[in-house]
Amino acid sequence: MSSGKLSDAFKSHPIFLHKQQPDDFSSLQELPKSYAWTSQLNEYPSFESLSCSESVPVIDLTDPNVVELVGHACKTWGMFQATNHGVPQKLVDDMESTVRSLFSLPPQQKLKAARLPDGFSGYGFHRISAFCEKLMWSESFTTVGSPLEHFRQLWPQDYTKFCCIAEEYEREMIRLAAKLMWLMLGSLGISKEDIKWAGPRGEFEDASAVLQFNSYPACPDPDRTIGLAQHTDSSLISIVHQSSNASGLQVFRQGEEEGRGWLMVPPVPGAFVINVGDFMHMLSNGLYQNVFHRAVVNRSQHRVSVACLYGPPENAQVSPLSKLLGPSCPPLYPPLTWNEYLGTKAKLHNKALESLRLCAPPN
């Protein structure tokens, strides 16, 4: 696949679901068969919590040891929660209200901004639905670049206000992502000169970002369905805000037999969840773990989340960092643009990384 615009990544991999658009969840008193999952859901146990030392680390970004803490979290968990990140709480609250307002629109109104089968932006089922045996109990809205056009379709009267919030939020995410990138890379001994595509000032001026809004309505039979099936993010890193009214995000914990399973990542007030994505795993030549996660639903609360999927500039060729390579550490992946990777992901989903691997990771 050639490089090009991010919004073209799915043109050659349209998704056709047996049902193109989500139901009006508020009208469903029982779980329809199409949403009732049979296998996969309970393949591994689900833990509300384990011991204290076994929970996703919460890292204060003003901690003097932040570089070591972040590096350790990325190697062992592939995920952490970041506090004191500098993003104004008022903006996060406004973003969440915007997301709630969007998903509360009447179904016919939401469908005016429906995502096309080969499109990137808009309203509909999450793209990973194409790889799932059943439908997921959620709706999603994706935007790359300005959401203006879709927001105008959704809210013909007051789209400007919502647009300003989403654009400001995206700017803040890009600023925070650049800071997080250097904390993660700094911990591997990487400096600004080592990455050409970081731009002349090393601030990732041309990085790409996708905003993904997720809505998980209250569900009459939450144990028999899933909000978002297990996946890793295709990004370098993802910054996720989850609403504080309900838990739902779960991370897959590797480990010994009985300790292996899904662990809840409870909302921490004022914190963002940071995920290591597939592209960071490739860039770090496998040192940082891209993390499997999913979202479960509940009986009474409408949970929402906002994920910013942050990637390299559109046409940048990204390779495992040469400083991390050596005779006993050959590159695990070939050079790739984000767009090319998204195309592979659209085709192979959770098997995409494996399909690109040049050799087995060292033990």
Ligand SMILES: O=C(O)CCC(=O)C(=O)O
């Ligand atoms: O809703 C969540 O907490 C997770 C969202 C997520 O994983 C995603 O959008 O990729």
Ligand SMILES: [Fe+2]
């Ligand atoms: Fe995700």
